[in-house]
Amino acid sequence: MHVFTNSPNPWFEPSLFLAVLVGIISIICYLTLPQPYLPLADKPVLDPMEGKKNNSSIKEKKKPGWFRRRRTIQVVVLGDIGRSPRMQYHAISLAKHGARVFLIGYKESEIHPDVLSSPRIKIVALNPAPTFLRSSSKLMFPILAPLKALWQAQDLYRALGYGTPPPRWVLVQNPPSIPTLAIAALVCWFRQTELVIDWHNFGYSILAMKLGARHPLVRISALYENVCARLASGHFTVTHAMARVLKRKYRVTAHTLHDRPAALFRPITVHERAQFLATLPDTAQYAEELSPTAKSPLRLVVSSTSWTADEDFSVLLEALSAYSAQATSKPQLPKILAIITGKGPLKEHYLSKIQELNQEKKLLNVIIRTAWLTPEDYATLLGAADLGVSLHTSSSGVDLPMKVVDMFGAGLPVVGWGNFEAWPELVKEDVNGKGFGTADELFRLFVSLFENSNGLLSVLKRGATEESEHRWDEEWDRVGGKLFKLVKREEDSSSSSSGCFDY
Structure with a gap:
């Protein structure tokens, strides 16, 4: 004779606890993820050439010279802003064309006066890594470099994800590529924004000067840079030669935006x-x-x-x-x-x-x-x-x-x-x-x-x-302005009479 009893499953309570815990963590993660970009959240911005009409009516804004711009842009350099002239020039050009710019980086030296004076540019300062992580010792590099990268990663993630409103684009300087490209790509995925990389050089080639071309970390860095490049929706390079390398090795198409001097540099009497x-x-x-x-x-x-x-x-x-x-x-x-x-x-x-x-x-x-x-x-x-x-x-x-x-x-x-x-x-x-x-x-x-x-x-x-x-403004308008859709394309100028664009 068999007697049946209702003995509880010994795995039921732990499984229930785990399911509740995962649910709570998922909800917390969802609620605390960086706010996504919503196109309708960005308001129309007056063209800088028409700045005197700031109090114009909506009807007047349909006149030539007005552009409907949904343009909040993060410009990111994981380095000293003052010693990154090209990224400062990007910020200045974007602001001149009506974009709202958040310039993210370290404030260690004097910043370009046009950046400081622009009401459309806000600097979001990163926190420098502790002094002991910034040692130049080659012997300690394999230990300190990952720790420094982790420090920079969390600080950059905070600034990109929570330090500014959701941007339409994130423009990142490379190098440094670690951890900049991975963090920027992750935040862009969360916030549904587009990543644009400005290639000044290749991070792995600079690392090779320190460790040697055959070092495992150099090879890993090269692979990492290759993968991250494919996650971006747009690319600038400083030379045609670099654009050719990106096309051949990384299978991405880049726009060459040659460096040009800002107005500050000029011949004198x-x-x-x-x-x-x-x-x-x-x-x-x-x-x-x-x-x-x-x-x-x-x-x-x-x-x-x-x-x-x-x-x-x-x-x-x-x-x-x-x-x-x-x-x-x-x-x-x-x-x-x-x-x-x-x-x-x-x-x-x-x-x-x-x-x-x-x-x-x-x-x-x-x-x-x-x-x-x-x-x-x-x-x-x-x-x-x-x-x-x-x-x-x-x-x-x-x-x-x-x-x-x-x-x-x-x-x-x-x-x-x-x-x-x-x-x-x-x-x-x-x-x-x-x-x-x-x-x-x-x-x-x-x-x-x-x-x-x-x-x-x-x-x-x-x-x-x-x-x-040959000046920066002309070069940037020709390449950068069109990629960010802040400058009218030639074909648009002949097909539109109102001068008002909504991308």
Whole structure:
């Protein structure tokens, strides 16, 4: 005889508890996810050219010059905003065309005045990682790098997901790619917004300079960058060469948006030059010698650097030492005042080298000064200089140094490290600049340019002044304005008479 009893399933209560727990977590996650973008939430914005009509009626807003823009845009740089001129220029251009811009990054140095003065740009500051995570030790890199990436990931996720209203687009600078691209792609998925990557270089190629091309982390970084690239809906590159690499390796189509100088960088008059050099602390004591009418004029050379591994500053020091020795035997060669601007981890290392050279009397005909200048003073210094020097070596071979663009904006001829594929996209040999590949080549360029100031240097000066006419606003409108649908396409201008667009 069998007796049946109602014995409860021993797994019932734990299963019920787990189901309730998962449900609660799901609800919390759903309620706390970043708010999604809703197209109708963005209100029409007046075209900047029609700003005086801010109080116009809705009917008046249908007149030419009005655009219905649903444009809230995050511009993201996982670095110092002040040292990211291109991303600041993006923000300024977007704001000029009526977009509401949230510029996200670290506030460590002086920010472009047009960014600070624009009512349409708001800066969302990231919190820097603790000091111990920012060590440059190669030995500790495999341990500290993941910890730093985790710190940056949570802080960036907070800023992108909760620090601003939902954007229509997120424009991200690359590199750094880790963790920027993954976090930006995740938040864009949550918020139903579109991700646009602005490729300045490849993150894995910079990492390879530190760890070596065959290091496992470099290979993982390259794969990660490849995958993240395919998650974006739009891409900018700084060169055609980089766009070709993205097409060939990553199977994505990118729009080349060449760096161009902002209005801050411009050629200056002889009077402005004299006045500036007499007041700038780094040049004031040499102002008379820097005058072109001086009996033995000094030549002013400027180089800006981030004092990092991708700029071998010893090349410039070797070239200047060789020039100083040559000037001793050739009195017709002028002395050089070299001003090096910028901040970075290797600055103290090279300052000690400069001190050694001075003690060894290898810089008798060369004066080297380092400076950290405001954007306005830096721009004027470029306009006052005789020659600019770029030591950017390009880890990928397809990026270009922004500093050369700024120099051309000021009408300053340039000599730079030219042994990489993209160099001819920026510098026209014997027209506005010259390339070099060794310290000896740079030394010979100094001699040939300064020995006869009315020769090649004069030709390069004219070419650089002509190059200064190419400006950021025109380039951005042609490429960036159309991608973000803030500038009318040519075909639209002929098909619409109202001037009002709703994308």
